[in-house]
Amino acid sequence: MKRNWYRRMLLSYFPIFLFTVTILxxxxxxxVNDISHKETVKADRITTxxxxxxxxxxxxxxxxxxxxxxxxxxxxxxxxNIGLTDENSEVIFDVVDSMxxxxxxxxxxxxxxxxxxxxxxVLTRSGLVKWEAFADRTFIEQALANPDNKGWSMVRSYxxxxxxxxxxxxxxYKREPLxxxxxxxxxxxxxxxxxxxxxxxxxxxxxxxxxxxDASGNPLFSTRHADQSGNAVGGKxxxxxxxxxxxxxxxxxITAGQLFMWVSVISYVWVVIGLLTVIFAILYIIYITxxxxxxIRVMMNRIESIQLREDAFGMKMxxxxxxxxxxxxxxxxxxxxxxxxxxxLLVSRRQLFHDMMQGSGPENVAGRLVKLxxxxxxxxxxxxxxxxxxxxxxxxxxxxxxxxxxxTLKFALTNVLQELAQADGMYGWAEWIAENRMGMxxxxxxxxxxxxxxxxxxxxxxxxxxxxxxxxxxxxxxxHVEKEWERVGLSYKAAVDVLLHKLSLGKQSVVMSEDLxxxxxxxxxxxxxxxxxxxxxxxxxxxxxxxxxxxxFEHLEKDRMKDEDIRMVLLTMMDMLGSELSDMSDELHxxxxxxxxxxxxxxxxxxxxxxxxxxxxxxxxTEIYRTYVAHSETKNHRAMINxxxxxxxxxxxxxxxxxxHLSDRFHISxxxxxxxFKEEFNMKFVDFIVQLRMExxxxxxxxxxxxxxxxxxxxxxxxxxxxxxxxxxxxxVTPGDYRKLKLKPGKPHNNGDI
Numbered sequence: 001m002k003r004n005w006y007r008r009m010l011l012s013y014f015p016i017f018l019f020t021v022t023i024l025x026x027x028x029x030x031x032v033n034d035i036s037h038k039e040t041v042k043a044d045r046i047t048t049x050x051x052x053x054x055x056x057x058x059x060x061x062x063x064x065x066x067x068x069x070x071x072x073x074x075x076x077x078x079x080x081n082i083g084l085t086d087e088n089s090e091v092i093f094d095v096v097d098s099m100x101x102x103x104x105x106x107x108x109x110x111x112x113x114x115x116x117x118x119x120x121x122v123l124t125r126s127g128l129v130k131w132e133a134f135a136d137r138t139f140i141e142q143a144l145a146n147p148d149n150k151g152w153s154m155v156r157s158y159x160x161x162x163x164x165x166x167x168x169x170x171x172x173y174k175r176e177p178l179x180x181x182x183x184x185x186x187x188x189x190x191x192x193x194x195x196x197x198x199x200x201x202x203x204x205x206x207x208x209x210x211x212x213x214d215a216s217g218n219p220l221f222s223t224r225h226a227d228q229s230g231n232a233v234g235g236k237x238x239x240x241x242x243x244x245x246x247x248x249x250x251x252x253x254i255t256a257g258q259l260f261m262w263v264s265v266i267s268y269v270w271v272v273i274g275l276l277t278v279i280f281a282i283l284y285i286i287y288i289t290x291x292x293x294x295x296i297r298v299m300m301n302r303i304e305s306i307q308l309r310e311d312a313f314g315m316k317m318x319x320x321x322x323x324x325x326x327x328x329x330x331x332x333x334x335x336x337x338x339x340x341x342x343x344x345l346l347v348s349r350r351q352l353f354h355d356m357m358q359g360s361g362p363e364n365v366a367g368r369l370v371k372l373x374x375x376x377x378x379x380x381x382x383x384x385x386x387x388x389x390x391x392x393x394x395x396x397x398x399x400x401x402x403x404x405x406x407x408t409l410k411f412a413l414t415n416v417l418q419e420l421a422q423a424d425g426m427y428g429w430a431e432w433i434a435e436n437r438m439g440m441x442x443x444x445x446x447x448x449x450x451x452x453x454x455x456x457x458x459x460x461x462x463x464x465x466x467x468x469x470x471x472x473x474x475x476x477x478x479x480h481v482e483k484e485w486e487r488v489g490l491s492y493k494a495a496v497d498v499l500l501h502k503l504s505l506g507k508q509s510v511v512m513s514e515d516l517x518x519x520x521x522x523x524x525x526x527x528x529x530x531x532x533x534x535x536x537x538x539x540x541x542x543x544x545x546x547x548x549x550x551x552x553f554e555h556l557e558k559d560r561m562k563d564e565d566i567r568m569v570l571l572t573m574m575d576m577l578g579s580e581l582s583d584m585s586d587e588l589h590x591x592x593x594x595x596x597x598x599x600x601x602x603x604x605x606x607x608x609x610x611x612x613x614x615x616x617x618x619x620x621x622t623e624i625y626r627t628y629v630a631h632s633e634t635k636n637h638r639a640m641i642n643x644x645x646x647x648x649x650x651x652x653x654x655x656x657x658x659x660x661h662l663s664d665r666f667h668i669s670x671x672x673x674x675x676x677f678k679e680e681f682n683m684k685f686v687d688f689i690v691q692l693r694m695e696x697x698x699x700x701x702x703x704x705x706x707x708x709x710x711x712x713x714x715x716x717x718x719x720x721x722x723x724x725x726x727x728x729x730x731x732x733v734t735p736g737d738y739r740k741l742k743l744k745p746g747k748p749h750n751n752g753d754i
Contacts, residue, residue: 051210115186527556
């Protein structure tokens with residue numbers, strides 16, 4: 001059939017379509033550029049706010065760290081006392097060492113000095129400076145005139161000595177002793193050069209710029225490139241952020257801002273062009289549509305002349321709807337007929353399958369199978385067997401897949417097993433008989449191999465294929481072989497009975513009816529004897545209960561009991577154990593009664609093999625045994641303290657290690673753990689951890705180049721200041737001096753070593 005009309009329509013609309021799409025693409029480009037400009041302004045505002053916030057947090061951290069050290073270190077207060085300083089010169093050295101440590105811990109911090117009112121002397125990191133020789137006297141005089149000022153100063157020049165080069169800093173001062181003393185001042189100076197470098201590191205000068213203005217609006221510095229005359233060039237200010245801490249203003253923008261201005265101008269031109277293009281396209285489409293409508297009119301005339309559905313012509317429909325309605329009616333009638341035929345056939349097949357399962361099927365089953373298309377004419381299997389296929393862990397299967405996916409997988413499983421049976425030369429007919437079970441009738445003719453062996457090979461092959469490709473675990477229960485279709489129901493009952501023993505027989509996932517013992521006596525007295533022996537050994541804390549539990553499961557597997565009987569035996573054993581132990585403590589009671597015990601029992605009910613059930617009860621009883629041992633132990637502390645000591649030596653770097661941590665870990669009280677330490681080692685728990693941490697710190701300081709901060713983290717301290725204070729208290733020197741003096745681990749240290 002020629003498609004001339006189709007080509008005419010395509011060639012008519014295609015040019016205008018391409019032209020319209022091209023214009024729309026250009027318009028989209030302009031819109032995207034405009035959105036990009038807005039997002040760029042937004043991103044620039046976020047970046048500038050981050051710069052200001054980070055600087056503010058850095059200044060606050062510096063102030064808090066210094067004030068915390070000054071408040072905790074009594075040497076600063078001792079320095080304000082002239083008499084005490086004269087008697088003990090180490091006061092000055094300790095304060096200088098503390099200031100040096102603080103300055104070294106933060107790159108923004110330029111200097112710290114302490115002014116003493118009594119004799120007008122200043123203590124800097126270089127030592128004690130007399131008033132006449134100190135170059136920053138003017139700032140101190142201003143601070144003394146306004147002692148309650150709490151903010152940072154404006155950018156100023158700072159010199160410790162008149163011979164030094166000026167530095168640009170911002171400063172903050174606090175009265176000593178903290179917080180409202182009158183004996184002196186502590187002055188903190190932050191290096192403006194370091195502040196500028198920090199801001200520059202957060203700004204890409206090729207893309208954006210930042211101008212920083214002081215509280216009076218005067219420029220402090222800018223990241224913009226300067227021209228030959230030194231003026232900043234390029235870019236337009238887009239955002240302005242204020243820093244309340246210092247009164248500064250951060251003004252930022254994009255260096256390539258002129259590009260967005262050019263795009264904005266051009267975008268209006270493209271909008272006008274786009275509107276004109278759309279109007280032209282509408283007029284052109286109307287013209288082409290009128291021209292190409294004639295073939296459709298001819299088609300409608302033919303449909304009206306046939307009059308397939310006279311009642312439809314009275315309805316209000318357009319031409320294409322009429323064509324569609326006519327074709328849809330014909331297709332629907334055909335589909336309904338075919339669907340009804342298939343449904344009738346499926347219902348008849350399933351009804352026959354279930355009748356055969358119940359043993360109430362019609363007499364001429366073979367003839368019915370041929371009529372329903374289930375058995376080729378003239379073919380009659382000599383041996384028949386029923387297989388029940390069960391999906392393992394069906395609860396997980398239901399939760400992992402939607403209802404639609406479950407039906408799809410079940411349909412695929414049915415077809416796969418039938419095709420595998422045909423590939424092995426057997427007849428296979430499968431139907432779903434329950435939510436998680438599929439029934440399958442297999443038929444085979446005589447051969448060299450026994451029928452049950454062939455069926456076992458087929459079931460193994462199907463189980464492996466489904467596990468590899470469909471990721472499902474299957475359990476096959478195979479009934480005995482029958483020779484007549486009318487006796488297949490007996491094989492079905494045998495297959496169902498086999499699955500009642502799947503815990504003891506389900507190791508291979510293919511369970512044959514011949515695997516069942518002829519006389520499976522319950523022998524309850526033997527099971528109760530094992531359970532009673534287990535409880536007795538458990539009560540005596542001998543550890544032999546594991547052997548009794550092992551023998552109990554060996555008997556359960558050997559006797560091949562039903563699943564419900566196995567679970568009843570184990571539940572009886574747990575009740576016997578609970579009656580002995582549950583009243584001893586609340587913790588032991590929780591193992592047998594309550595939400596935790598119910599969850600454990602539910603997990604046991606969900607096991608699918610005897611090995612899984614055995615593992616579950618071994619783990620559960622081991623947990624109960626540990627609780628019972630911890631409860632029963634009264635005098636034998638040696639094993640407990642050794643275990644505690646080993647655990648602490650392996651985990652002393654953990655900053656969360658505490659008496660509560662040990663209490664949760666070993667199920668003992670914190671007071672009891674503290675008592676064990678005092679009794680065994682004649683020292684407190686805290687002192688034991690500090691000793692381990694300091695020994696490790698000495699090794700790292702002597703043998704590695706790690707920073708003091710990293711070493712503090714490695715030995716369990718949150719910051720270097722706390723670590724340094726503890727280290728100096730134990731060894732007599734600071735970590736930095738320890739490394740400088742190249743002391744060796746294990747050597748006793750004191751202040752005399754310095």
